[in-house]
Amino acid sequence: MRIIAANFKMHKTRSETKKYLEELKKIKFNGVKVAVFPPATALFEDKVVGAQNAYPAINGAYTGEIGLEQLNEFNIKRVLIGHSERRHILNESQEFIAKKFNFYKEQNFEIFYCIGEPLEIRKKGLESVVEYLKAQLEGIDREYENLIIAYEPVWAIGTGVSASVEEIRDTHREIRKFTKRPILYGGSVKLNNIEEILNIENVDGVLVGSASLDVEVFKKMIEIAKEI
Ligand code: PGA
Numbered sequence: 001m002r003i004i005a006a007n008f009k010m011h012k013t014r015s016e017t018k019k020y021l022e023e024l025k026k027i028k029f030n031g032v033k034v035a036v037f038p039p040a041t042a043l044f045e046d047k048v049v050g051a052q053n054a055y056p057a058i059n060g061a062y063t064g065e066i067g068l069e070q071l072n073e074f075n076i077k078r079v080l081i082g083h084s085e086r087r088h089i090l091n092e093s094q095e096f097i098a099k100k101f102n103f104y105k106e107q108n109f110e111i112f113y114c115i116g117e118p119l120e121i122r123k124k125g126l127e128s129v130v131e132y133l134k135a136q137l138e139g140i141d142r143e144y145e146n147l148i149i150a151y152e153p154v155w156a157i158g159t160g161v162s163a164s165v166e167e168i169r170d171t172h173r174e175i176r177k178f179t180k181r182p183i184l185y186g187g188s189v190k191l192n193n194i195e196e197i198l199n200i201e202n203v204d205g206v207l208v209g210s211a212s213l214d215v216e217v218f219k220k221m222i223e224i225a226k227e228i
Helices: 014-024 068-073 084-088 094-106 126-135 165-176 194-198 215-227
Strands: 003-007 033-037 078-081 110-115 147-151 183-186 205-208
Touching: 003 183, 003 215, 014 033, 014 215, 078 094, 094 110, 126 165, 147 165, 165 183, 165 194, 194 205, 194 215, 205 215
Parallel strands: 003 033, 003 205, 078 110, 110 147, 147 183, 183 205
Antiparallel strands: none
């Protein structure tokens, strides 16, 4: 089964997200698993919706965060953990990320778990990349039945330049040695490269940022995935 996921990041309001979801439902997904991660203010009770982030607690004194209680209100059972922007801009440590993973695993959530190396590591070659990715999986149950891994090289996110077919193939082959769970690619996935990327061995789907913001583009991406 192909997995096509949209990460809105800090884009879209609640009303825009509502319209987006209505528009999205006009097509059939057939065998494709579709996930949409809107900002916390735009969560809806909808089986495609997941949270971009959540604190590893039911509730509590964690200013600015949302936890299980807030997700439960919308019946949300899907969360994105370890995105590079949270690792690098919000300074989340591997230890904290693993804590989130384990808390939401305990709750049986579907976890989209992101890993990906910065450019200086990629420049050192595949072996260094693999070491780096391994460290990002520390404390994570790699065979958790509701785990979906997203490989997103930091240098390809939001840059308009995705990793090459060879880089994706070689890296996914290495990640496959760690897990049997689905592996998504993310980082400048667009309408003009999605088909090529989905056809790479060990690529089970994509996590799309900027290009997913236009619902018509995202729908076309799902249509492409349906044909593969
Ligand atoms: P991008 O973002 O598609 O804009 O590169 C991907 C992501 O960060 O998930």
